[in-house]
Amino acid sequence: MIALARYGAAAACVMATFLLAAAIGALLRREDGAAAFLATALLTVFGAGAVYLGLRNLTAQLDRLSSFALLLVLWLGLPLIAAFPIAATTPLTFAQAWFEAISAFTTTGGGSVHDISSLSRSTLGWLLTLQWTGGLLTLVGFVAVLGPAGVGGLPDHAERSHLLRRSGATSVSDAMRQVLPFYLGATAICTVMLYATGVGVFDALGLAGAALSTGSLMPDADGMAAYGPFAVKLVMMLFMLVGGTSILWHRMILSRRFRLALGQQENLGVVLVSLAIGILAAAGWYATPVGGQSLALALEDGLFTGIALVTTTAIEPHAGAFAALPLALVLAVVFVGGASFSSAGGIKMYRAAAMAVQASLELERLVHPNAVHPRRLGQQSISMQMMKAIWLCFGVACSMVAILTAAVAPAMPSFEAALVAVVAAISNAGPVYYADWSQTAVWPDWIALPAYAQIILALAMILGRLEILVVLGLAHFALWRR
Template identity: 55%
Template sequence: MIAVAQKGALGAGALALFLLFSGAVGLIRHEVASVAFLLTALLTVFGAGALHLATRNRSARLGRLSSYGLLTLFWFGASVIAAIPVDATTSLGFVDAWFEAICALTTTGGGGIHAVADVPRATLVWLLSLQWLGGLLTLIGAVAVLAPAGVGGLPDRISGLPEQGISEGTAFFEDAIETVVPVYAGVTMLCMIALFAAGLDGFNAFGMATAAVSTGGLLPDADGMAAYGTMPVKLVMSFFMLAGGTSILWHRMIATRRFRQAFTQRENVSVVVLVIILGILVSAIRYQTPEGRLSLPVALEDGLFTAVSLVTTTGIELHAGDFTSLPLTVVLLIIFMGGASFSTSGGIKLHRVGAMVLQSLMELNRLVMPHAVRPRQLGRQTVPLQAMKAVWVCFVVATVTLGFLAAAIAPAMPSFDAAYVAAMSAMTNAGPVYGAGWEAGTVWPEWGALPAYAKLLLGTGMVLGRLEIVVVLGLVHAALWRR
């Protein structure tokens, strides 16, 4: 617990810096809301400082179980702290403020903050910053804890990437920060510069960059992409959403000119190929509609943007009804699969999908050649039997959890279809997919209009989607604690 307290204090300190940033924005704009952010930052710094002073002279290492506990503390604890200034600066109650904060932190989007009258700019900057922080926390958790532990059959970043310079078996957050933060921050800065060059002002470039790089669904303008729908902005957003949906370690390979090794990473190449195939399909649908034909370049732009948005689980629509041009089953399947491992996208990740397909093909081949010996390989990466079992366990647990979540919120929904889509959108962190308008003649309630229990369940589902439900099961497993 000492190590958890030490790292928790550092995380709270980092959160306080972003609270101060939001408060500074409010001060510059002469907003009264800045006081709430500054006071929350001071209280957070006070608590983090007290925890640091109490534990600074005590050495401790993070074990596997304590690392799981630290991740869980980060996700739930940060959301509670984040809700305090949202509650103080808007007309929302604390539960609604927490729901907005958790939607932003998990990069799910789909909250109703734009529907709240007179939202201070400082509050919007805070939620956009939370979105960016949530993407960073997702990457650090995957690189530092989940992958080294093999949670759900995730590939080990060390065995697959020996050039990274991180000692084998290391699960310390410091190593993950050194690996992730420079690349993540650098990609964000490049996105902001590109959006600024495309004609956006500083605030909108910042907000759009946080959405693209973190594959989050919250945009700075209430009109969504319709407010920025020029071709340069669409292309920049598509490129950086795709960057967010592919492995950050893959980005390091490309940045260090290890192109040959980068092209052997089948999972990331598969994300790009899937985007191209789906983009062409959506473009063909949009090219000729009952309302008339779009020009081919516009159809291709819109189709590729929609494909990137779905595959990376960003969930941003260019125009109302873009997602509904595809069958609902196809959309749910795409967001359930998600993007690549070590990315900010949601879903179970294409690595797991590829492993399940590989095992299924091997079982079919065994029917024909029972004594054949074939290696379990995805590209150049060997998938051991233990990892294959973990993949299937993760898949089963995710689907069962999804079913329970949908059944639990069903009483608050007009139909079970609405409940299932809401549960899927929450657990895959693709919130805007729920509000795309899937059921003709029936208006599904916005998440902000749901009863408190449904918001609490959906918010928990969002965190489970980011944290990996297997980790939560491990934390509550009494036998694991006894070890």
């Protein structure tokens, strides 16, 4: 508990720093929200600082259980702090502001954040900062906690570190030292490249944060349609792929270990599936009565759509882009999501590929029943224990989708709307829900749903970021520890 409280207080102090930056921005722009941001920052610093200073001389280490509990506390607690200035600077109630904070922090994008034209610049900047921070917490959680624990059959970070000839240490501090420089550097490079294409500084920072965190919240209410040049889309596609592929894979590339990088088939699969979905979307728009676009424009929008869906960034290149694809295909793509050790949502491409490898071996066993074939995905060997964990994770995820869909269905106009909402929330790809799938009825905004439905969707967003098995494990320990 000591280590849990210490790390939680440190995270709250970081959140207070961001709040103070938002307050300074509001003061410089003479907006009304400066007092709310400043008051929240000061209260957070006093509370978290008192906890941290009171425990600074006590020695304690995070074990696996307390690491899981720390992730749960951060995903639940930090949005509560973030909701106060949102409620103070918008017409939303505190409950609605909390839902908005959850949507931004989990990089899902839901509620009314798709209608941002009426937000003050400081509030919008705060939501964009939450989105970027949520992507960072996702990466640190995978590298420090979920990967080493092998949750749901995830490849162990220590084994990947051995490939990189680096230490396999996976403490939170070590993970921050590994993740933060790359995440900051990639954000800065993306911002500079967007600025070079003619995008303003504020918008460039917001777009870069969305791409690296695979979030859908944009700094302009018109989305990508507000940024005309193809160069902007090209930069966004490149960095959405960076956000949707493994940070360990990026380290291999930067250290020029290209042979090892080529052996990481999961990340190559993310790129290839994005291309396949993009070409399929482009084929539907090219010279057809539905789209009628030129070949160049169809490929441009199609590839952007494919990358946005596979990485669960879920940013449409233009209105109605997702609805041009079959709904079942879109739901399957975002449910699988991007690579492990990335900021993308979904159950991860690694698990889907491992299940495909297992299915292929079982089919081959029908022809050669006595043949012995190793289970490998590129350079990663897959043990029977990992395979069991992967199938368990897949089964639990599907069961959770079914349970949450049944729970939220009474608040929806149709069962289809409930299913799409839950899959979009648990895959952290909120805009998929708003893609005009229904031709007969308008689906309600998440922020307009009853309170119980908002709580269900908020929990689904957190489950998608935290890995469902972690929550079930904590619940099992809490109920059966005695």
